[in-house]
Every structure is written in C-alpha cells, then in structure tokens.
Amino acid sequence: MTIQPRREIARVVRRRASQLRRVSDHVRPTPPVDRVVDDAADYWTGRDADPAWEGNAHWRSGLGEEHWRTVGAEHLAIFDMFAKALDLPATPGVVVEWGCGGGANAVAFAPTAQEFIAVDVSADSIAECVRQLGMVCDTPVTPLQVDIRHPEYAADGREESCDTFICLYVVEVLPSVEDVKRILRVAERMLRPGGIAFVQMKYHTADWRPRAYKRDYARSLSTMTTFGIDEFWSLTAECGLTPRLVTLVPENHLDTRYAYYALTKDAG
Ligand SMILES: C[S@@+](CC[C@H](N)C(=O)[O-])C[C@H]1O[C@@H](n2cnc3c(N)ncnc32)[C@H](O)[C@@H]1O
Numbered sequence: 418m419t420i421q422p423r424r425e426i427a428r429v430v431r432r433r434a435s436q437l438r439r440v441s442d443h444v445r446p447t448p449p450v451d452r453v454v455d456d457a458a459d460y461w462t463g464r465d466a467d468p469a470w471e472g473n474a475h476w477r478s479g480l481g482e483e484h485w486r487t488v489g490a491e492h493l494a495i496f497d498m499f500a501k502a503l504d505l506p507a508t509p510g511v512v513v514e515w516g517c518g519g520g521a522n523a524v525a526f527a528p529t530a531q532e533f534i535a536v537d538v539s540a541d542s543i544a545e546c547v548r549q550l551g552m553v554c555d556t557p558v559t560p561l562q563v564d565i566r567h568p569e570y571a572a573d574g575r576e577e578s579c580d581t582f583i584c585l586y587v588v589e590v591l592p593s594v595e596d597v598k599r600i601l602r603v604a605e606r607m608l609r610p611g612g613i614a615f616v617q618m619k620y621h622t623a624d625w626r627p628r629a630y631k632r633d634y635a636r637s638l639s640t641m642t643t644f645g646i647d648e649f650w651s652l653t654a655e656c657g658l659t660p661r662l663v664t665l666v667p668e669n670h671l672d673t674r675y676a677y678y679a680l681t682k683d684a685g
Pocket of ligand 1: 473
C-alpha cells in the first residue's frame with residue numbers, strides 16, 4: 418500500500434470517529450447540570466490544566482495579536498451601528514463587561530467609557546484584562562470577580578449604575594439556559610433606565626450538529642448553550658429587557674453562527 422491511500426484511510430477513520438462521538442454525545446443522557454457547573458468553574462479557574470486555555474479565554478497571548486485585535490474592533494463596530502440606530506449617546510458611559518477574558522473587548526470599549534467594570538469568574542483573566550487596559554487608556558477600571566454559582570452578588574449595591582452591559586463570547590460557554598437568564602437579569606438590575614445590553618449568542622439552526630450538548634466541558638465549551646434566534650429574543654424579554662435589534666454573523670475569524678442583540682432597559 419502506498420503512503421497516499423494510508424493517509425486517506427486515516428483521514429476517513431478520524432472523520433468517522435468524530436461523527437460517532439458527536440452522535441454519542443447527543444444520544445447519551447446528559448449529566449446533571451450541577452456537574453456541568455462544577456466542570457465550568459474548574460475549567461475557567463484552572464488556567465494551567467489546558468494548554469488551549471489562554472486561547473479559549475481570549476488572551477492576547479492565546480489568540481495571537483491579529484485575532485485578539487479583531488475581536489474588539491468588530492464588536493465595537495457592531496455596537497456603534499446599534500447605538501446609532503437607537504439614537505444612543507456617542508460614548509458608552511459606565512460599561513460593565515460580563516466575562517471580560519483577556520481584555521480583547523475592553524481595549525476597544527474602555528477608551529471612550531467613563532468607567533469600565535471588568536467581570537469574570539477567573540481572577541487571572543481579570544488581572545490580564547486590567548493589565549491590557551493599563552496599556553491603552555486611563556479610564557478607571559473596577560475588577561469584579563464573580564462566583565459562577567452566584568452571579569447575582571455582582572449586582573448588589575450596583576443597581577442602576579451602568580449605561581452599557583456587554584457580554585460577548587460568553588453565553589455559549591454557560592452551562593445552561595438558566596445561567597443565561599440569571600445573567601440577563603443581572604444586566605437588567607445593573608443598567609440604568611435607558612441603558613443598553615449588547616449580547617452575543619451562538620445560534621443553532623435546523624441542522625442538529627451545532628446544538629448544545631453538555632458532555633465534556635473542555636471539549637465542547639463553545640457549544641454548551643445555544644439558542645434559536647427567535648428563542649433568544651423572547652428569552653431576553655422574559656428577563657426584563659426589551660429586545661430592539663439583532664444582527665447575524667454566520668461566520669467570523671474565530672467561529673460560526675453568532676447573533677448579536679441590542680437590548681434596552683425601559684426608561685420607565
Ligand atoms: C471565550 S472567553 C470570552 C472573553 C471576552 N468576552 C471576549 O470576547 O474576548 C469566555 C470568558 O467568560 C468567562 N466566564 C465563563 N463563565 C462565566 C460566568 N458564568 N460568568 C462570568 N464570566 C464567565 C471565562 O472565564 C472567560 O474569560
């Protein structure tokens with residue numbers, strides 16, 4: 418047998434194994450949500466356990482300079498489009514970023530912000546975000562580590578104190594729809610009336626493959642919790658925010674099937 422057919426056989430075997438794994442992920446019973454929450458907490462606070470961690474947490478060192486810069490630049494462009502369409506102030510005021518990671522969005526949003534609140538479950542990521550911000554602007558930064566099991570604590574004493582709440586590349590890594598709802602409710606509490614939440618989620622389509630399944634957090638973290646586009650629109654309203662605009666990015670430099678929502682808190 419020549420080398421070429423051997424390589425072809427190996428490629429087919431790998432593809433079939435991956436298809437089988439995906440099918441098995443969908444047919445086996447899902448683990449209890451508590452276990453997925455434990456896995457998520459262990460993953461994001463255990464920086465040294467996975468060589469891909471800095472990439473998954475969107476650190477400059479993990480994504481590489483070009484991808485890291487593009488994340489913030491693309492998000493700011495979508496946000497500016499929403500802000501213009503909704504006739505919002507030209508600058509974002511007090512900004513809270515939920516799940517700031519290594520600061521890719523922070524360096525784009527903070528320079529024109531009045532204050533930047535960097536929220537994450539990972540103390541390492543918050544420190545890295547603050548470090549990156551220190552290199553680009555002197556906007557006051559408030560680091561805020563949250564307990565994955567008690568996101569509500571982050572809003573205590575900060576009710577109606579923020580103008581802009583951003584949450585990007587985070588919804589998909591949350592363990593369950595209930596976790597997403599809790600964070601949207603936190604956004605509603607933290608925002609001033611008239612404030613905006615800018616939230617991204619990974620959408621699923623009629624194709625079953627990108628749908629969420631809960632097995633092996635580290636292997637499938639970017640598809641933990643996905644939604645139908647209309648489903649997420651309704652869910653945000655259930656959590657007290659008013660969905661105003663949505664735009665889709667079927668594919669970008671990192672992944673596929675992203676929907677961005679502009680959600681406002683009613684002025685009362
Ligand atoms: C894929 S990174 C995205 C980082 C950043 N938002 C970006 O767009 O570059 C996901 C981040 O969400 C954080 N995270 C995961 N679960 C979270 C939770 N329940 N609450 C807050 N942050 C969370 C992780 O620690 C990680 O920093």
